[in-house]
Amino acid sequence: MFDFLRRKLRLAHLRKGKPAPRTHRDLSPDLKTNLTAIRRELGASPDLIIRCLKLGSGAEGTGALLFIDGLIDQQVVNRDVIFPLLNGVKRGKFQDGDDLLKYLAQNVLAVGEVKKEPQFGPVVEALLEGETILLLDGHDEALLLSTKGWEKRAINEPDAERIILGPHDGFTENLRTNTAMLRRKITDPGLHFEEMKLGRRTRTGVVIAYLKGVVNEKLVEEVRARLKRVNLDMVLDANYLNEFISDAPLSLFPTVTFTERPDVVAAKLLEGRVAIFVDGTPVVNTVPALFVESFQSPDDYNFPFYYATFIRWFRYLSFFLGVLSPALFVALATYHQELIPTSLLITINAATEGTPFPLAVEMVMMGAVFEIIREAGIRLARPVGQTISIVGALVIGEAAVTAGLVGAPTIIVTATTAITTFVVPDLLGPGIYLRLIYTILAGVLGAYGILIGLLFTLLHLVSLRSFGTPYLSPLAPISAGDFKDVIVRAPIWALGTRPRMIGWPRPQRQPIGFPPSGDEGEEGEAEDDG
């Protein structure tokens, strides 16, 4: 169905051509030449600081420190780099035959990570990433000193994924902070991170995280391969990659999930999934994504299981209400009036009498109005936001009904949908589209139309895959063992196995048994090594 679009996209992609490779020049032994070259490369940017200095007693030489202001930790540079360099050497004599750079790195500089680099390109890159460069006159190599440090946002609770109980920390824009937060959740040597730089110009750090021993190695390979294929000039958010690596790029449904919560990522890694961190954004992608995942909330596991099951059911109900209620209402009220209870029919009839538009048009119109109000509410500055709700509630709701433009039931149904779709935020986008499609189908064909729509949605859903995992699993293909965390939220002690479609390399989490003692059986890990 999307073939045409896909071909078009492929052509557009080819036309772009390959980027010109960066020149690999060597550094010159002359300090002045090097400095000029760097200045030319970066332009006259005022945040490039060049600090010339003479080495202190013990070793002779002139040199220059280069760093980008704001990307380095001032204190570290002053105390641990400049001070020792100026004051020379206390311990261990420098002998003339020695390599000065090696000597400095080993005896003088008090920073954690020091690298030698003979080439020009990597030096500039390191400079732009927040490292301090030490160039010495007469040496055609530079020392790269890890002095990164910049202003960071404090760890906050993510606004988009609020929970009631449980950990309230969320990822930040800093990649290292994020990986560290994950390490704090999973103290297992198997937690591996693999870093790569993506984006030709942004050179954004991207980290693949997985739990070795739990994850399916082929999945990691696939993620790696797909990420390597990414050829973008910028990666500013996780979604840039998300749209690039998902299995069905044109599908309404997300085949890559994302979250801002470390606890969610930790839980997903422990199920055998792979996480993709992107520097500069608190959003972390996880794959493979399942349809049912959208209905799981961290709160499900932080509350007693009776309640969690109950709430989860309401989430399912809300999603279907949100997607189907306008369509069902239109179908019932324009085609199948005999299905409406008599007294309700009379009430609806009274409320819609004299409205000028067909019900389906009314419904689509009010849906559009609601989406506009919602969007305006998000975009507007907060103090003005209240105006929107007043205008929305009074003008749209009250006035439209009083003026007889739309029937009150339409408003009620629209409001119901509005609230219910927010219950499952992951599926907000698909929900809006499906709702519109179903409403139009219902307006044209009645319940028959809704059925056609549902059938095609189902066909699409069962054919979807996310990194090789059927999107609808464990519902289709059915794997009844996983219903414990889909249809209900079984007690934690009963959640002994990982999702079969994802965690099959190491299915057992912990011994299962009732009463929950953990006595019987050893750790499941030993069972199927290799």
Next chain:
Amino acid sequence: MTGKLQRRKRLKKGQGLLLLLFLVLAGGCWDRRELENLAVVLGMGVDFPAQGEGYEVSFQIVRASQIQTPGSGVGGGGGGESKPVWLLRSTGPTFFEAVRNATFQSSRRLFLSHNQVVIISTEVAKKGILPALDFLIRDPGPRNTQWLLLTPDDPGQLLDAAAGLERVSALAITDLIQDYHLTSKIRPVKIGDYVEMMMQKTSANTLPVIRIKENAGKKELLLDGTGVLKDDRLVGFLNYKETRGLLWILGEVKGGLITVDLPGGGKATCEIFTAATKVKVEARADQVHVKIEVKVETGLGAQTTYDDLSTTGQLKKLETLQGKAVEDEIRAALAKAKEYKADIFGFGEYLFKHDFRTWQRLQKEWERYFVDAQVEIKVEAKVEGIGLVTRPANYQAPEE
């Protein structure tokens, strides 16, 4: 090779899209009717027209905008025309024609799926109900759950009568009839039940009767006994007591009151808690024997004497009296049915089901056998409760 395969696959996708388009366009809105273009009919009456052939059908159509829903209080100043229903009369050679002819008068199309009651004039009932109502049974729109009622009055006027607490008389009638379990002196019949009963062997049927009651110049509704139909035609009526007798035999008593005359004067009324009936029909030689066993549990609800009825002896007496009262009701119903020669109790059906051979033998002259049938009645009444009071407040035990 692969290219060819690819092309074939693509073709299939194109075809699929085309089919989908057909699916949507071919269906194309043909059945669409906006809610505000419907005339929702809640009650119908069938009568013969004053002159000419065919049927006159009255439709009670709801004026949705006139039904005051809570919160829509602004409509108060809507002038004199505040009646929430509109009575439309239409005639035609058949019921169907009459329905279609209504479009000459109604701006909106009649919508019969929500019809609640069909009221048949006794005139029509005497000529046969199925010919009149065939459309309602045949058409997929109207439901099987419509209540059927008879009226000796003009059905149109009856639908136009005051509906008491309700706004729509048809809805009031449904409520009236559904409350039958409070008295068990009315036997509600749905159109579907009626058809089903017509298929039975003895095909004698009953329908509740409703009529207009003048009350201080206002016309009001009153459920009044039962009409007996034989072979789809009205042959007579049962009063409340006889209707209760019918329900006892059919085992359809769900509640109601039994009032008995106490031997020392005064009356006592008991409420029926549970009731169960067992009927057995046997044919020996040329005589049909019917055995009716009724078990009823009641609770004392009211007494009009100063006696203490709560003693074991008194209760026993009360039970016997109740048994007699129930038997009385059953006998009355039997007598009336025999008078009309209408087997409304389904004795023939019982034989057909349980003793097919005998039924075949008696079938031809069943009417005679039914009238001559020996009926043995056994009532087991029990008083299970006496309410909050054991004896009247001023009761004084007789001195001994």
